[in-house]
Amino acid sequence: METELNVYLSEVTDDGLELSGTLDDSIYGFEDEFLKPFAGLRYELGVLHVGSELLVRGKIEQDFEAACSRCGEDFDFTVKIPDFTASFAVDEKTEFVELTTELRECILLTLPTYPVCREDCPGIEKKEEKAPDSRWDALDDLKKG
Ligand SMILES: [Zn+2]
Structure with a gap:
C-alpha cells in the first residue's frame, strides 16, 4: 500500500486527473488500544487545476476497530466521507x-x-444477565405435572 499521495501538476491535464487507491494505515501514526485503523484509507478523487488553485474532490473511506465506550466490546466501523473537498494554492x-x-x-x-x-x-451493567432464580423451577414442575 502507498504511504503517501502526491499529485504532480505535470500529470493534471486540462480534463483533470482521476486518482484512486489505498493509503497504508501507518499514515495515522497511531495504533490505539481502543481505536485502530485497518485495511487502509480508500480514496477516489478527481483533481482539477484551475488558475492558481488545485481542486480536489471525491470520496474517502477508512475502517476502524474500536472498543465500545459503553460496553467495552470490540467492534468495527467505517468512516465514509462522500464529499471530500480540498483546494491548494499553486503557482x-x-x-x-x-x-x-x-x-x-x-x-x-x-x-x-x-x-x-x-x-x-x-452498556456493561444492563448487559449482565441475572442468574436464574431457581425457586421458580418448582412452579414449572407443578405446571407440567
Ligand atoms: Zn457497546
Whole structure:
C-alpha cells in the first residue's frame, strides 16, 4: 500500500486527473488500544487545476476497530466521507501537492469521540444477565405435572 499521495501538476491535464487507491494505515501514526485503523484509507478523487488553485474532490473511506465506550466490546466501523473537498494554492514553481495530511485529518475529524458498538448499546451493567432464580423451577414442575 502507498504511504503517501502526491499529485504532480505535470500529470493534471486540462480534463483533470482521476486518482484512486489505498493509503497504508501507518499514515495515522497511531495504533490505539481502543481505536485502530485497518485495511487502509480508500480514496477516489478527481483533481482539477484551475488558475492558481488545485481542486480536489471525491470520496474517502477508512475502517476502524474500536472498543465500545459503553460496553467495552470490540467492534468495527467505517468512516465514509462522500464529499471530500480540498483546494491548494499553486503557482508555476509548484511541482506537486501533498494530499496525505489533508485526507488523514479529514478522516480523524469525523471520528466519534465516544464510539459505541450500536446506538442503543445498554452498556456493561444492563448487559449482565441475572442468574436464574431457581425457586421458580418448582412452579414449572407443578405446571407440567
Ligand atoms: Zn457497546
